[in-house]
Amino acid sequence: MNKQTPLNSAHRQLGAKIVDFAGWDMPLHYGSQIEEHHYVRRDAGMFDVSHMLAVDIEGPGAAPLLRLLLANNIDKLQQTGQALYSCMLNPQGGVIDDLIVYFFRADFYRLVVNAGTADKDLAWITQYANDVKSTINAATKTVTIKPRRDLAIIAVQGPNALVKTWQALNGSEAASSALKPFSAAWCDDVMIARTGYTGEDGFELILPATQAEKTWNALLEAGVKPVGLGARDTLRLEAGMNLYGQDMDETVSPIESGLAWTIALDSARDFIGKAALPSSPKQKMVGLVLLDKGVLRAHQKVFTTKNEQGEITSGSFSPTMSQSIALARVPIQVAYGDTLDVEIRDKRLKARVVKPPFVRNGKILA
Amino acid sequence: MNVPNNLKYASSHEWSKLEADGTVTIGITDHAQEALGDIVFLELPQVGRKLKAGEECAVVESVKAASDIYAPISGEVIANNQAAADAPETINEDAYGNWLFKIKPNNVADLDALLDAAAYTKVAES
Numbered sequence: 001m002n003k004q005t006p007l008n009s010a011h012r013q014l015g016a017k018i019v020d021f022a023g024w025d026m027p028l029h030y031g032s033q034i035e036e037h038h039y040v041r042r043d044a045g046m047f048d049v050s051h052m053l054a055v056d057i058e059g060p061g062a063a064p065l066l067r068l069l070l071a072n073n074i075d076k077l078q079q080t081g082q083a084l085y086s087c088m089l090n091p092q093g094g095v096i097d098d099l100i101v102y103f104f105r106a107d108f109y110r111l112v113v114n115a116g117t118a119d120k121d122l123a124w125i126t127q128y129a130n131d132v133k134s135t136i137n138a139a140t141k142t143v144t145i146k147p148r149r150d151l152a153i154i155a156v157q158g159p160n161a162l163v164k165t166w167q168a169l170n171g172s173e174a175a176s177s178a179l180k181p182f183s184a185a186w187c188d189d190v191m192i193a194r195t196g197y198t199g200e201d202g203f204e205l206i207l208p209a210t211q212a213e214k215t216w217n218a219l220l221e222a223g224v225k226p227v228g229l230g231a232r233d234t235l236r237l238e239a240g241m242n243l244y245g246q247d248m249d250e251t252v253s254p255i256e257s258g259l260a261w262t263i264a265l266d267s268a269r270d271f272i273g274k275a276a277l278p279s280s281p282k283q284k285m286v287g288l289v290l291l292d293k294g295v296l297r298a299h300q301k302v303f304t305t306k307n308e309q310g311e312i313t314s315g316s317f318s319p320t321m322s323q324s325i326a327l328a329r330v331p332i333q334v335a336y337g338d339t340l341d342v343e344i345r346d347k348r349l350k351a352r353v354v355k356p357p358f359v360r361n362g363k364i365l366a
Numbered sequence: 367m368n369v370p371n372n373l374k375y376a377s378s379h380e381w382s383k384l385e386a387d388g389t390v391t392i393g394i395t396d397h398a399q400e401a402l403g404d405i406v407f408l409e410l411p412q413v414g415r416k417l418k419a420g421e422e423c424a425v426v427e428s429v430k431a432a433s434d435i436y437a438p439i440s441g442e443v444i445a446n447n448q449a450a451a452d453a454p455e456t457i458n459e460d461a462y463g464n465w466l467f468k469i470k471p472n473n474v475a476d477l478d479a480l481l482d483a484a485a486y487t488k489v490a491e492s
Contacts, residue, residue: 034404317406
């Protein structure tokens with residue numbers, strides 16, 4: 001029996017095609033994945049992402065714990081509600097998960113982690129929390145790890161997402177009209193974060209599960225269209241954003257996954273995995289735009305003119321660009337503007353190397 | 367489910383229609399297009415290619431996935447549908463109106479081994 005989010009019956013009422021995602025019953029689409037993709041680029045769409053897990057880290061030991069666990073540096077977070085994207089690494093420098101950490105107080109942080117890795121993350125974080133408690137000034141550095149399965153998460157994304165959210169949720173405009181991107185505020189017991197996974201402006205609402213259906217319906221009434229995981233994947237790919245388990249995993253360093261910018265190496269701070277990060281990586285992540293007809297897919301082989309090999313990690317058809325795009329891990333010497341061969345079944349097709357993102361705020365960049 | 371009675375079906379979700387001139391037109395079923403979702407690319411067999419029943423001979427790609435198409439019966443490809451290749455989304459709109467390719471069958475009687483509408487409906491519903 002798969003797990004269900006608090007919005008499961010709402011999805012079924014809307015005629016969603018439900019699929020298994022990491023052990024959860026989730027909506028793939030509500031009719032047409034491509035139309036849903038366009039809603040988000042042109043107007044406003046919403047996703048149920050309640051399968052992702054919010055984890056509250058509280059206590060005087062919270063900051064020392066996160067300094068140890070995260071490759072990005074939480075000391076960059078100074079304002080209440082500020083958010084930071086980070087990888088959590090294993091000692092070998094591989095990625096255990098990628099997450100967003102929100103700062104509320106020096107002794108209160110909230111992480112939002114992937115659904116498929118949530119149990120593994122919790123075990124990992126708890127193990128080090130015990131270490132932090134025992135080794136760092138045991139008497140004062142208490143830390144509690146609270147998985148918040150009592151919360152739901154609704155992402156409202158698109159050029160009209162903010163205005164339509166304000167229309168749907170009483171008091172949300174006053175609470176969030178001054179919010180900068182990558183920061184969050186509270187409106188009663190709803191956390192409103194100006195974050196997302198689509199390359200468009202928008203909010204992620206983290207709210208009590210008991211309020212999820214009422215909020216979802218209010219957003220529907222304000223003209224926000226439901227969008228499934230199918231379009232979520234093409235939107236994030238156009239936005240050049242990695243998907244955990246596909247573009248990165250425990251066997252590859254974030255440096256070879258296009259995430260060097262998220263690793264804070266500029267201080268004496270030690271963090272798990274730091275010592276193992278490669279100083280001269282042999283591979284890197286690039287974007288590909290297919291010049292011929294066809295569709296790029298994960299695991300297709302990529303070849304340079306010298307026949308050096310790389311591999312596509314995520315590929316699909318881009319509804320915004322009407323051609324196929326991909327993220328690929330390629331030899332380090334590949335440059336933007338190069339043309340590579342991609343092996344698709346028995347053929348080799350041409351693809352141009354670009355710097356992601358492909359699309360941002362409705363505009364084609366690649 | 368939309369499964370016309372005048373067609374024959376393969377359990378791999380292709381339909382076959384016997385034309386008056388003895389050729390056979392082949393496409394994918396309405397059930398298949400719905401399962402695939404938005405179709406964005408077709409790879410069709412070259413005219414003149416000789417196909418054996420069950421052979422992979424075309425690919426239908428949706429946003430979600432690539433799906434192989436198998437020759438329902440043996441024969442030689444006599445046409446492929448360039449109009450559908452140029453506008454693959456038309457298969458989502460009308461899977462029976464927008465065919466993929468036509469063959470001249472080695473033996474028209476091979477069609478008898480395929481499923482009728484009732485039998486295919488059972489396969490598709492299972």
